[in-house]
Structure formats: structure tokens, C-alpha cells
Amino acid sequence: SGADDYVKKPFEFDVLVARVEARLRFGGTSVIEIEELIIDPDEEKITYQGVEIELKGKPFEVLTHLARHRDQIVSKEQLLDAIWEEPELVTPNVIEVAINQIRQKMDKPLEISTIETVRRRGYRFCYPRPAADS
Template structure:
């Protein structure tokens, strides 16, 4: 059964072009021209990925993302943003978007990012379904439950976006191993990810800030010239 992509774009010519390209790649495509229509289609079920324009009439793309994440923390969401909309990019990532692509874009890059996002969500679903795969990962007073997706440190619950969660899982599974940026990017974003090269540093900073919150010791350490390591002591 083909994977279903919901294209949320108010410019009909762009939406139609995206539909043609995606259907040629074998995807099933749904289209919505505004946030309310998109929300209705999404709630009908069966959507594997939202291709979501930030600038929408009525409900904005960011608000639609917030509502989607209230009901589903796992569906892939790829934002379409304007070139200079840094605030929208940050807000979208904070609310749980898997990735973003800046307009105008090359269709090959968009397709690569879609494949990457779908592969990661599929792998995550398969892992949850695998008997014995759900486990508790721990480092010092930090615990992560892969089954419930709960992260707790020092008795305080920590809210992570889907990408931040996947990153922390990878670091915890490879405790005390120095991981290069390329290793982290391949494991968390996928081998064909074509986004900005500093994305690993950005997300490490996000996760580090959230899991610290005044707690000691520092868990994620920078290894200059190489990458990062998670361990409970310097």
C-alpha cells in the first residue's frame, strides 16, 4: 500500500505540481488549501507525512502543526518555509516538525527529505512493534522509556520533539562512545539527508539545554574536532 502524503498548500499551482511529482514517485496524495481542511483530512486517518506550508489562510501552518502534535507525536511533518522566516523554522522545530525546506526548492531535494522522514518514522514504528525492543535507557539520573516516549531527569519530565527524542535515544544507546557528526546524522537523519551541515550541532544544543535544567553532572560532552559523547562524568 503506498504511503500517503497530505500536501497543505494554498497556492493551487504549487499544490498541483507537488501532487504530480509525488504521485509519479508512487505516493498517494491528499491536498488541502487551508488549515481547517487539512486538519479534517488528517483526522480522517491514514496520513503518513504532512507537507505543510507555513503561510496559510486562517489557521497558520505553525498552529496546524501544534494541533497535529496534540493528537499524534509520530506522524512525519515537513515544513515549507520562506527563505528568511527564521522564526517559523525555530517554532516549527520546537513544536515537533521533523524537518523543513526553504522555498524555492529543487524537487529532488524535497523528495530526498521526504524519503528520510518516512524512513525514520517507519523504523521507529517497527522498533516499537518488535518484541523486547521497548526498553528503559538510563544515564545517571536521566531515564528514557522508548515504549512510552517519556524522558525524566531528577524526577522532572522533559518534553522533547520527535527528532530530539531520536537523537537522545541514539546517544544513550551508544554511551561513552565518541560519535562523529556524520555518524549521528546518518543514524538520526538518514544517509540521504541533504539539509544544513550544522543541524547536528543545533539539535545537540537543544537536547543538552532541555536535559540539563540545573541538573548535574553534564551528560552530553563535545569532543573537539570529532563530535559528541554521552557519559555521566567528564
């Protein structure tokens, strides 16, 4: 069978944790249900109020990772390590692109907010966010 991944020495502990989490999501993944939002990692499918949302690839993986860690601020570096096979070969800008795609394809049309930018720290999954007073 062989190895699926490796971490070069010396390594940072949070990088190791992110890599282990990334490997764990390939086995025994489960559906994430938060109110009317359903994320199915096995099928790469998102449903909101019974309607399927077209979000695939890295943006889907970013959303799924943030939803799994929804009470935490996740840094760009943690997202890169967890999602990209060779994070050292991509720039952190790819995270911003993925977040923007989530907001354009999902948040705007559905009039919801799923991801909060935490300045200088990273991102946090924030759905369901309480409705703002009008």
C-alpha cells in the same frame, strides 16, 4: 510489506551499520536507565529524579542514540545516518542545533551534563559525569 530503507551502492560500511541500528531501534527498543536518568524510547519520554523532561523529536532521538552508545564517540555523520531518513538532504548543522536544544532544555535547568563535544570527532554521552572539584 516492502522495504523500510535502502542503501545505494557503493556504500560505506559504517553507513550500513548506522542504518541497521536505526531500523533496529524501531523494534524491541528498551528503556535506558543511568542512575536517576530514565530514557524511554517507546514513549519518547525522559525522566530525571522522577520529573519528566520536555524533550521531543530529533533532539530526543539524538540523546537516545548517544545514550545507547555511551562509551563511544559518535560522529555527526553517524548521527545523521542513524536518525534522519534522508541524511543527504540535511546539513550537519542540524546535529549542533539538536545538541544545543538538549543542553538548553535539559542540562542547564537540571545542572547536569549529558553530552560532551569531542573536537573534530563528534559527541559522547557523558552522564553521569563526576562532579568537578570546587
